[in-house]
Amino acid sequence: MKNVNILLVEDNEIDILLTTEAFQEIRLTNILDVVRTGEEAIKYLDRRAAVEKSNLTLPDLILLDVNLPRINGL
Secondary structure (H helix, E strand, O other): OOOEEEEEEOOOHHHHHHHHHHHHHOOOOEEEEEEOOHHHHHHHHHHHHHOOOOOOOOOOEEEEOOOOOOOOOO
16 A cells, blocks of 8 residues: 555644544554644645655645634635
């Protein structure tokens, strides 16, 4: 099975823990990166897009909290 690259954008530590545990429980083969603000998410994606020619690729799935401080998920 191919690794699924997942970006979790979440500011709540409990939600991060629950999401991580859920992926572990279903044994989803994945690479989970976590950022905690909208600003961090934008920087993460910009960095990944800039070096896409190397081994870094954009996420296959982004789980985005809509209620983030400052720059929200909308």
